[in-house]
Amino acid sequence: MEELKNYGHQHPLLMLNEEQLLGNGIGVVDCSSCGEKVSTPCFSCVDCCGFYLHKTCAQAPLCVCDFCDETCEKFIYHCSCGLYFHIKCALFTFNIAERNLKELEHVALEDPSFSPKNDGGNLGKCFACWEPLARYTYFSLGCGFNLHKKCADLPLKIDHLCHRKHPLVLQFNSERLSCKTCQVTPERGFVYGCSACKLAIHIDCASPLSVIEDKSHPHPFTLFWRRIPFVCDACGTEGHHVAYTCGTCGIMVHKKCISLPRIIRHIMHIHRLFHKYFIDKEYFESLNCLRCHEVVDTEYGSYFCADCNVIFHVNCALQKKEWYCIVSQENEDNKSLDIPVNSITKVLERNDAGEATVIEHCEHKHYLMLSYKMKEHGDKCCDGCLLLISAKFYYCSRCDFFLHKSCAELPKKRLFKNHDCDEERFSGPKPFILTSDGMFKCGGCRNLSNGFSYKCNECGACSCLRCLALILQDAVKIPGHKHPLLFYYDYFHYKEQCSGCGRDMISRTYRCKDCNFNRCCSCVQLPTTVKHKCDDHILTLTYDKIIDYAIYHYCDICEKERDPKHWFYHCETCDISVHVDCVLGKYSFIKLGSTYNEGNHEHPLTFVKKIHYYPEYVECGKLCEDLSLECAEPGCNYIAHCKCIKPAIGDR
Template sequence: MSESENFGHQHPLVFNEKQSNQSEEAYCSRCGEEVSLSAPSFSCVECGFHLHKKCGEAPSEINHPFHRNHPLLLLQYPPYAQGVHCICNFCSKTCKAFIYHCSCGLDFHITCALFTYNIAQKNFEELQHVALEDPLVSTGNDGEELERFQCFGCWEPLQSSTYFSLDCGFHLHKKCAELPLKINHMCHRKHPLVLQFDTERFSCNICQKTQQRGFVYCCLPCNVAFHIGCMSSLPIVEDKSHQHPFTLFWRQAPFICDACGTEGNYVAYICTTCNIIVHKKCISLPRIIKSRWHHHHIFHTYFLHDEDFKDGDCIICHDGVNAEQGSYYCSDCKIIAHVNCATQDETWYYIVSPENEDGKSVALLPGESIDSITCVIERNEAGEATKIKHFKHMHELMLSEKIAEYDQCCEGCMLPISASFYYCLECDFFLHKACAELPKMKHVWFHYCQQSVLILTSGCIFRCHLCDHLSNGFAYKCNECDDHVCLRCVTLTPDTLTSQGHQHPLLFYVEVKEKCCGCGEDIDGAGYFCKGCNFALCRICVRLPTTTRHKSDEHVLALTYKDDHDYSKCHYCDICEEKRDSNDWFYHCAICDTSAHKSCVLESYQYIKLGSIYTEGDHPHPLTFVNKIYYYPKCIECGEPCQDLALECVTSGCNYIVHWRCIAPYDLGWQFHFPRQT
């Protein structure tokens, strides 16, 4: 053993060519990996400090061929706030100390920086410590496991060829490690293309996709980049979505893709039979899809005539679609959508096989329904059902044309009875006509289980996964994920919406960057928007009930969109007695001339029906939901007065009462089945 410099350590270090006599595990103080018993290393004679030879001799600065903009500097700690670690841009694992850092934000472990440097310099003799495995003879990974691993360079599975493998979980095909550092290619004739880290998150000019990391061939002066796999595109491609083969056309020339209607460059595929030119990615566009934005199947078409559609605006982004270029189209409804809008998000659609293209073999489409009225007993002269037997109630229901004169809410949507409704002659059961006519099964367009059918259910307390309100009304339940959607939310559609608070129709947009005209809050995401006058509503304000009740007023409160009072002292909430913004929507009682914030009126348990029976829990008797107004007995659990939603024992002589929040499960998200009081 010979003495060596201490590499910044306070004690002298000695160089160990072999450590066969070492008994305890040792780890490198720079890269954190285990120091092998046989590998050359440096060790401290006074403490447990060890360094791999390669880590100890790592240069303080590297001019990396895969990152030519700036040098990589070796730092002991990440140059960020204290305690903040960084992520290695190569292996995506945490870097805690001793990293190679670039001023543009690139960070590498020592091991990853040296490995890739040797790859770039073709110093393969320096990589003898790295495992070089052949999938055909390797016993360490079976085929199924290899399918999960991808090459860092080309992002293809490892199964196809021999690959390098680091202990940190990094893998690189041998063929990708041997790629030339600089090439001349037909797709870009002006400059040579250089193999680089994709630190700029370039979008490939051939496939238009962006990878999170990896290698790309790029021309930095022209700001163009190409994925490794795209550089070796097949000259002829056949796909079942088109009846003829496509031929590769290497030519740097702008073109408009006939399949999606957007511009392309550098490479195209041509069908000479159909006289069309398309992007590489558009060769395999699905011919038929079921989109969440429309209730029928929509078909890909290369062009349409003016008489084929009603409105030339895309049903998703609401901008115009050039009918002479590719689009998705429904011939029944004569609607149209941009190809890139319809396929923008994989959760927005699913591919329909050709044998199901007429929709007959699909279990249930949103345009189809099974009537929830299981038995119509009587009809009037106009054919309207006046007496029914609803499948969610034990007694017959009668149709009434007038609004109820007493305090009742609909058992379905839990909103005050209004408009036409059904009522039970034997018990206090009321159901809006619109709620009674909802289908038993329904596709809900915003639900992420796109191919699932939601089933109408009742008799449970649930939390709507869209509006987050608790309710014990009717709900649509997904049998795949168990999510519930309340009837107030399920009626929302991506189609044109009308609101009493605005004179023009509103359109649904995935991204809205405006202030909500209902609550004044910023909308940073999906919402409804009027193209004509920049009027916007968030998804909460769109669903606000037009009428509701509150314990502070004996009358029905109406949603009001404008405060006509000029006197500032009128702009106060009569519930919380705090100031109101006169520009925000509020609830108002015209009889009492009282006004209140929306949030004060719509309490946390607004949609829990008082008087419903609850039989879960440890109490031996049935409990009923109550909201104490006139006196406040103490909760049996917390001892505080029951001023909020509570459960009270219905058995005479039992004074048990408990806050709902005291016995509800964490996040109030579990479902509890209970019989209704009918």
């Protein structure tokens, strides 16, 4: 028999089937948990003390008490509204509501620093306000409920200015109502509430301080009761009932906005952001918040960077604590804002227009020459971003090396505004160093690449140049859409689909404010032109219906059906249309023919893609049917899968 121990019962429980239940001569009994008639399979007490449980009741997950936030391992009070209470917690809240504090009569007011129950100074929290316990506290040694003296002395009923129709009663916030004053929903503890009017107020909000001083503001703030809502001058959002005013400055604010940080650094911007109550509009080209992209009303408070024409709503800037850090000194050293050093180490020749035509670059050992003639070099890719070369580019006459002019002019060091080695807390932008030292996995697009990357020396994180180009833009222009796309950090709640691939939008995305047009991060980074063995011409990314008849909507590579509403690559000359995934494949940003030094092999390896024959890899014995690493040394037949080399490329 299956045995169950300690489900709120002092004896072990055994599982019974229908035959065992009837064989014991047991009649109709009730489940000791839910009260319904017991049906098999069920659990019964081995000592036959009349304790029975449905199997489903016995195996139900443990609940968490909505009063003390501890796991309910034994029997509980449960309400159909979804509340769970320990029996002692339910009685305690009932006694508080009835003002029957007999549970505290046997306890004297004592100094917990001398209490044997102190347990080394870990006093816990008050069960009324859930703030840490201080000296001189009521300790309920019998039931374990502890209260501040001030909380134990709270009046049962109060008359309050924000609700004059009925008195407010001290009670447990069973309906999880948000505080009428600060709009925050108390997670635990007591509130003053009116059950008839569905109203609750924090204990602290019911009796706010009359005067508050804060070092971030030169004058004190004075309490001002409001029977109607007001707009806070510090953050620009609505307030209720309790306002604080500064008569000298003529402003009215929330209590929480009195202590707003004056200067912050934010994960979305390189420079410091300053809080101002009012800003002259003429200093800004755009008043759109960098985070939510909605217009900021400069008649109220905001965070801004005057140097970069960047502005945030206060609540957008401070919404996530791990995204910003407070700057304590206005004259903070700006060493992090050094002027970037160009990656072109030396210019050897210039043309009449002043352009550098022959250069030395920090990531290549030979001279590079400027060119405009793409046809002479066929379908070559830039060794920096791994995209097809276009417009002006530099090339090496001695080896197969190409760089877009824009990639060649990138700085050696960049500050990344949305990266921090400490994942728990943002502490400022980090320097990333330009490098081309082998394989890496981009932390943004998650693609494997052997092009250029910017790498953080502290944590080893890397970003490819394609992701970098997006990070540096506040708006992205893509082919096929007339409006720029804005980056939204919190887009998952829109529950829409990507206009490029049709997949559900489940995370950060790019969105057009004027149209119902969305692109996921992966689709925004798709190269606009690619080269593939399926066609002799350049394929172009498009979303147009090239053929109107549904019968022709097939991919010319895999020959499977293609959704014409989704983006695809097309050759207008040959009338070929193919899936994006069929063209790019798994290793689209690894340059074939480039070398890689693996620690387990003595010679440099070359990236190859096997087509005509598939040799076996000596380590795993499987065929190399995809991208592989092959030794070009004469007489050495070493070959390896990309995924098999150690350390695995995909794990970097």
